[in-house]
């Protein structure tokens with residue numbers, strides 16, 4: 001007997017036929033003794049359509065009502081999927097997020113899961129039923145329905161798997177796993193059989209979009225292996241877990257990520273004296289602006305002035321322009337520059353820690369491709385370079401070719 005959580009995204013349940021196919025597949029891949037929980041998203045583009053409806057009423061919406069609206073999408077798909085199981089002779093029941101015991105913060109439209117009380121889910125499983133749970137939603141201490149942010153069904157699935165101590169959480173999606181680079185950019189990208197939670201989180205932070213990052217954090221917290229695999233085939237995909245178990249240790253670099261959603265900010269000619277960097281970055285922190293790469297360098301040691309360069313996420317740009325205009329005056333800068341034509345390319349891999357040759361290889365790959373590096377930053381398991389945006393694809397390809405030599 002296994003306890004299995006399977007999550008199917010919106011494209012997997014977009015039509016009644018697809019919903020029936022999901023039920024068929026689940027019945028085929030599990031045995032009647034298994035305890036099976038299915039988490040589903042809203043059918044197809046339902047969530048987008050619901051947002052359009054809200055937009056048509058008002059641009060300035062109350063987030064509580066937004067959640068009330070968005071949560072209906074998943075309520076449709078769970079009922080239909082439970083009916084599909086019943087029609088095939090398997091007992092099943094649908095539960096909303098609140099019914100499944102998913103307790104969240106009250107941050108409407110981007111709530112986080114605080115706790116899961118799975119008593120009802122366990123009781124239904126004990127009756128031999130397939131339990132179909134609505135992804136993306138929960139209930140706050142205020143007794144109001146909340147949603148978990150776009151892509152939140154992944155997080156629901158992993159959290160439930162954790163709370164139930166499931167053997168595995170399978171995420172069915174329209175890609176067949178996690179690749180060493182975006183296959184649309186690098187056709188020779190490899191599908192990874194395994195990747196660690198930390199590497200997956202780092203890939204997501206640096207621009208890879210496979211799963212909602214919170215779901216990976218949830219997997220790490222509860223130590224639930226997450227199997228990312230295709231809805232359209234029965235091939236196995238990528239398992240995200242704490243440690244490797246297989247032969248893939250030979251790859252020090254696990255993936256190359258690209259993020260076009262960055263802006264480079266240059267604060268030019270700031271006085272070279274204590275407290276200046278504090279002034280700049282505490283002002284940004286006070287407004288919850290996430291800053292990524294930071295470089296300070298001496299421009300002119302006689303005149304005692306420095307340049308500070310850093311990157312932010314593009315959606316924060318307007319806010320940062322305002323903050324920097326104010327701070328710039330206060331500390332007396334010579335110039336402020338905002339450059340949107342940049343992209344960040346990164347190599348990620350837990351094995352690079354304490355291995356300086358890896359950074360050298362990456363810079364060499366970019367140099368050989370004639371790509372200029374503007375800013376460099378590193379973490380224990382990643383190296384990132386800021387390059388011109390129109391060279392980002394070439395940069396990803398060059399780095400990938402260097403680390404994943406054809407075998």
Ligand code: ASP
Pocket residue numbers: 009010041042047048073135136149150151152153154
């Ligand atoms: N239906 C929600 C969305 O489209 C949640 C999900 O798909 O995971 O974002």
Ligand code: MG
Pocket residue numbers: 009010041042044047151
């Ligand atoms: Mg969706």
